[in-house]
Every structure is written in C-alpha cells, then in structure tokens.
Amino acid sequence: MSESYMLVVEELESGYGETQVLFGVNLKVRKGQITALLGSNGAGKTTTLWTITGVIPAWRGRVVFKGDDVTRLPPHVKTRMGMILVPEGRRLWPQLTVQEHLEIAGSIPRSKNRKDELLEIVYQLFPRLKERRDQKAGTLSGGEQQMLAIARGIMMSPELLMFDEPSLGLAPKLVQDIAKTIAQLRDEHGLTVLLVEQNIHMSLQIADYGYIMENGRIVLEGPVHELEENPMVKKAYLGL
Amino acid sequence: MDAASLVTNILNGLITGAILGAVASGLTLIWGVMKVVNLAHGHLAVLGAFLAVILYKYTIGLNPLLAPFAVFIIGVVIGAIFYYTSLHIIVGKAETMTLKVEMNSLLSTFGFGIAIYGLLSYAIGRGWIAQYEGFTGWALKVGGKTYTTILGTNIIYAKLYAVAIAVLLIVAVEMFLRKTIWGLTIRAVAQDSRAVALTGYNPVTVKLVTTLLSTAMALMGGALYAIFVGSGINPDLEHVLAPLSFVIVVLGGLGSVLGTFIGGLIIGVTNGIVYALTGETAIGLATSFVILILLLLWKPTGLFGR
Ligand SMILES: Nc1ncnc2c1ncn2[C@@H]1O[C@H](COP(=O)(O)OP(=O)(O)OP(=O)(O)O)[C@@H](O)[C@H]1O
Ligand SMILES: [Mg+2]
Numbered sequence: 001m002s003e004s005y006m007l008v009v010e011e012l013e014s015g016y017g018e019t020q021v022l023f024g025v026n027l028k029v030r031k032g033q034i035t036a037l038l039g040s041n042g043a044g045k046t047t048t049l050w051t052i053t054g055v056i057p058a059w060r061g062r063v064v065f066k067g068d069d070v071t072r073l074p075p076h077v078k079t080r081m082g083m084i085l086v087p088e089g090r091r092l093w094p095q096l097t098v099q100e101h102l103e104i105a106g107s108i109p110r111s112k113n114r115k116d117e118l119l120e121i122v123y124q125l126f127p128r129l130k131e132r133r134d135q136k137a138g139t140l141s142g143g144e145q146q147m148l149a150i151a152r153g154i155m156m157s158p159e160l161l162m163f164d165e166p167s168l169g170l171a172p173k174l175v176q177d178i179a180k181t182i183a184q185l186r187d188e189h190g191l192t193v194l195l196v197e198q199n200i201h202m203s204l205q206i207a208d209y210g211y212i213m214e215n216g217r218i219v220l221e222g223p224v225h226e227l228e229e230n231p232m233v234k235k236a237y238l239g240l
Numbered sequence: 241m242d243a244a245s246l247v248t249n250i251l252n253g254l255i256t257g258a259i260l261g262a263v264a265s266g267l268t269l270i271w272g273v274m275k276v277v278n279l280a281h282g283h284l285a286v287l288g289a290f291l292a293v294i295l296y297k298y299t300i301g302l303n304p305l306l307a308p309f310a311v312f313i314i315g316v317v318i319g320a321i322f323y324y325t326s327l328h329i330i331v332g333k334a335e336t337m338t339l340k341v342e343m344n345s346l347l348s349t350f351g352f353g354i355a356i357y358g359l360l361s362y363a364i365g366r367g368w369i370a371q372y373e374g375f376t377g378w379a380l381k382v383g384g385k386t387y388t389t390i391l392g393t394n395i396i397y398a399k400l401y402a403v404a405i406a407v408l409l410i411v412a413v414e415m416f417l418r419k420t421i422w423g424l425t426i427r428a429v430a431q432d433s434r435a436v437a438l439t440g441y442n443p444v445t446v447k448l449v450t451t452l453l454s455t456a457m458a459l460m461g462g463a464l465y466a467i468f469v470g471s472g473i474n475p476d477l478e479h480v481l482a483p484l485s486f487v488i489v490v491l492g493g494l495g496s497v498l499g500t501f502i503g504g505l506i507i508g509v510t511n512g513i514v515y516a517l518t519g520e521t522a523i524g525l526a527t528s529f530v531i532l533i534l535l536l537l538w539k540p541t542g543l544f545g546r
Pocket of ligand 1: 042198
C-alpha cells in the first residue's frame with residue numbers, strides 16, 4: 001500500500017527558534033497525482049515545505065520519501081534523490097542568466113546524462129525562456145521568473161515536484177498558464193506534484209486530492225470533488 | 241614636470257596597479273561571496289611573498305618564475321587550514337550573515353592573520369629566515385639584458401613577467417567563475433545560498449572551495465608582489481597591502497574579480513600621476529582614499545558592483 005505514495009509526512013512538528021508553527025502535520029502524496037496543500041496566510045504551508053526539504057529541522061515526526069525515512073537528511077541530499085522544491089518567491093539568482101540557472105540545475109548527477117533532453121522539455125514548455133536565455137534572471141518579468149523557477153525544478157529530473165504558491169503575484173491569465181503547465185507535467189511526464197496554494201480556485205481545478213491547513217494543523221482532507229462540496233470550504237475559501 | 245616623466249610614472253603606475261589588483265583579487269571573492277571581511281588577507285599575501293623567497297633561497301632553489309604557481313598550490317592547503325580553523329564553525333552553516341556571525345568572523349580572521357604575523361616574526365627572530373630580503377642574485381634576462389625600454393621608460397623584465405602572470409590569474413579566475421559548474425555555484429551562493437542547497441549542491445562545500453581559491457589567490461598575489469619588488473619582503477608589508485586591497489576591492493565592486501583588477505590599475509595610475517606631480521609617495525596613498533570616496537558618491541556599489 002505504501003508503495004503508491006511518493007511522500008508520507010507523519011506527525012510533523014517544527015518552528016522557528018522557540019515558536020512552534022507545525023503541530024503534528026500528517027499528509028500523503030500519491031504517485032502520479034497532484035496533491036494540494038491549501039490554507040490562508042500564515043497557516044504554516046511554507047514551514048511544512050521547509051521542514052519536508054530539511055531547510056529547517058523537524059522537531060518531531062517523520063518524512064518518508066519513496067519508502068525511505070529522510071527526515072534528517074540535508075536539503076541538497078534530498079534534492080539529489082529527486083525531491084524538488086520550487087520555492088516561494090522563486091529564489092532565483094538575479095545576476096545569473098537563464099541558461100546559467102538551467103546549467104547549474106542540469107548538472108547534478110541525476111540529470112547530467114540527460115541534460116539536453118531536459119533542456120528540450122523545458123524550452124518546449126516555455127519557449128519564452130529560450131528567447132531570453134542570455135538574460136539575467138533579475139531583469140525578467142514576474143511571469144518569466146516563475147517560468148524559470150519551474151524550469152530550474154524540471155532540470156533536476158524531479159520525481160516529486162513541490163510548488164510553493166506558484167501563482168503569487170501573477171496576473172489571472174498567467175495563473176491559468178502555470179496551472180495548465182503543472183497539469184501537463186502530471187499528465188504528459190508522469191510527475192508527482194505537491195502544490196501549495198492560497199489560490200483555492202486554481203488548485204481545485206487541477207488537483208486530485210487536497211488538504212486544508214489552519215494554524216499549523218490539517219483540518220480537512222479529501223478528494224477534490226468532495227472538498228468542493230464541503231460547506232466549510234465553500235464558506236471560508238470559495239466565498240460561496 | 242615634463243611629459244616624459246609623466247609617461248614613465250603612468251607606466252610604472254600601471255605595473256604597480258596590476259600587481260596590487262592581483263593581490264586584492266582574492267579578497268573580493270571571500271568578501272563578495274561569503275560576506276567574510278577577511279582581516280587575514282594582507283597577512284596571507286605577505287606569507288605568499290615569504291614563501292616565494294623561502295622556496296628560492298632557503299630550500300629547493302626554486303626559480304622565482306615558477307614561484308607564483310608553487311605558492312598557489314601551497315595556498316590551497318593553507319586555505320583548508322584557514323577554513324577549518326577560522327571559518328567553518330562560524331560561517332559554514334550560517335545562511336545569512338547576521339551581525340553576530342560577522343563580528344565573530346572579523347575576530348577569527350583577525351586572529352588567523354596575527355598567527356601568520358607571529359609565525360613569520362618568530363622565524364625571523366630565530367634567524368631561520370631574514371627579512372628585507374627577496375630574490376637577490378636573480379634577475380630575469382632576455383638577450384642578456386634585464387630590462388626593456390617602452391615609450392622611453394626602462395622596465396625590468398621581471399616586473400613585466402609578474403604583470404603577465406597577474407593578468408593570467410585574473411583571466412583564469414574569471415573563466416572559472418563564468419564557465420565551470422563550480423564557478424557558477426560560487427556565484428549562486430553569493431546571491432542565494434538556500435536556493436543552491438535546494439538545487440542539490442552543499443553550500444558548505446561551495447564555501448570551502450571559495451576559501452581555498454581566495455586564499456590561494458592571496459598567496460599567489462604575494463608571490464607576484466615579491467617578484468615585482470625583488471627585495472624588502474617583511475611582515476609589516478601587511479600594513480600597506482591590506483588597506484590598499486580593501487580600497488581596491490570596494491572601488492572595483494564587491495565580488496567582481498575583473499573589477500578588482502581594474503580598480504588596482506586605477507589606484508596604481510593615480511599614485512603614479514600624483515607622484516609625478518608631487519614627488520611624494522605618501523600623498524599618492526592618501527589620494528587613493530579620496531578617489532574611493534568620490535567614486536562611492538557617484539556609484540555606491542563600486543565600478544563593477546551591483
Ligand atoms: N523565519 C521565520 N521566523 C519566525 N517565524 C516565522 C518565520 N517564517 C514564518 N514564520 C511564522 O510561521 C507561521 C507560518 O508561516 P508560513 O510562512 O509557513 O505560512 P504560509 O502558510 O506559507 O503563509 P503564506 O500563504 O502567507 O505564505 C507564521 O505565523 C509566520 O509568522
Ligand atoms: Mg508561504
């Protein structure tokens with residue numbers, strides 16, 4: 001049964017300094033699916049991702065990736081295992097060009113031998129990036145920067161691709177484009193996705209399963225069609 | 241003052257500047273990338289100068305022409321010692337430089353510098369090596385002559401050689417930073433170290449490599465300085481090399497190796513011109529700081545800084 005899950009998070013607790021933010025988070029990401037982690041400002045979504053990747057240490061609980069307990073591994077090691085995060089706010093290197101970003105990401109051991117193939121996928125998804133390949137990331141538009149952040153993720157040959165608010169600060173049209181791209185990554189490339197979003201509308205459109213987080217706890221979970229019908233979700237998040 | 245002596249001083253200024261640029265270039269890396277204000281930098285350069293002399297005079301009689309390369313390699317080893325004694329526990333894991341981390345690194349690099357100074361002074365005191373020495377008895381000769389004449393100015397071949405190697409060092413480091421995956425990750429760590437970890441590279445390893453490179457460059461710069469001056473190597477040279485390095489790095493723009501080299505040329509040429517006008521070296525040094533202040537008013541990030 002556990003083989004059907006790419007990622008299992010059990011009773012995860014963590015925080016910053018003395019302040020506890022996560023209070024026993026449980027969630028599972030099924031292979032080949034888009035799992036959405038939803039919640040409003042300050043719910044603890046980003047903290048959950050930082051703890052899963054190991055950027056901040058877990059105080060308690062477990063992170064199981066592809067069946068292995070990886071709770072204590074540092075972020076660069078998890079990345080090399082195929083657990084990839086497209087972080088909140090893009091976190092590009094403003095002085096490096098588009099091509100240099102893709103070069104760095106495509107040179108880790110798991111990608112090195114198929115760098116050209118990956119580049120082709122990336123440029124097919126985002127032809128804009130090909131036109132801008134010699135441009136510094138700091139001079140790209142917001143939408144292009146998000147494309148580059150996703151492209152950098154794809155260059156690392158992800159098995160699990162995690163997005164932290166990819167729609168943040170983008171115009172509605174671009175949000176739709178990004179949503180389409182994420183669905184395409186699942187449908188055409190078989191990727192497993194953990195999508196963290198405040199934009200519930202967009203997430204429910206493409207996700208298979210969803211979790212709702214409040215104050216560092218999961219308060220509701222279920223298949224997307226059930227969540228859409230849930231009175232609490234309708235009231236609090238969909239404004240119905 | 242006549243035009244000929246102005247040309248001579250400008251030419252000499254360019255040569256001095258190229259050497260100073262090479263001496264300073266390691267500092268721009270460690271400061272720009274790791275945000276470590278390395279107070280040991282000047283001492284490391286002096287150590288490089290002494291090592292070049294020691295290799296030539298007190299040990300294997302190494303040809304001074306090869307000294308910069310040998311000293312670079314020794315510099316990598318010293319860089320590892322420097323990193324693990326003075327930087328690893330302080331900045332290795334630190335993702336951002338808080339005031340506390342910065343203060344601690346100031347103290348630890350200062351301490352490492354003092355250790356070098358003490359070690360050299362001790363070796364001199366015990367009579368193992370002599371100060372105010374250099375490559376006496378050696379000269380680079382081409383066609384039986386030790387100098388050539390450019391624009392009516394006599395220039396010693398050894399100095400020209402040092403400049404050529406300085407340029408080679410700058411070009412090689414620039415290529416390394418631009419074209420290799422190591423160089424790219426070094427530049428990326430300077431801009432967002434957490435994103436580097438999330439791209440599969442250990443930022444701690446990248447910081448170690450940055451320190452090795454920066455230290456080896458400091459020592460090699462010192463060896464070039466030794467060839468350039470030929471004699472008079474002593475531990476107190478630090479008091480000239482360190483402040484000039486800081487001025488040049490800020491002038492060129494923090495983190496830019498090429499900028500540092502050009503910053504060195506600017507300082508060298510101004511010193512040359514001021515010397516031609518006044519006949520005083522000390523005024524040239526003061527002018528360097530005036531130039532720095534004026535440039536920072538116009539472009540606060542330095543010539544090539546962002
Ligand atoms: N570096 C930090 N130091 C201290 N507290 C933090 C830090 N980062 C976040 N927090 C706190 O942790 C809580 C959860 O923040 P988190 O960023 O995980 O929320 P989020 O769900 O991602 O919100 P958003 O949708 O606004 O990004 C908040 O109360 C926040 O103030
Ligand atoms: Mg967040």
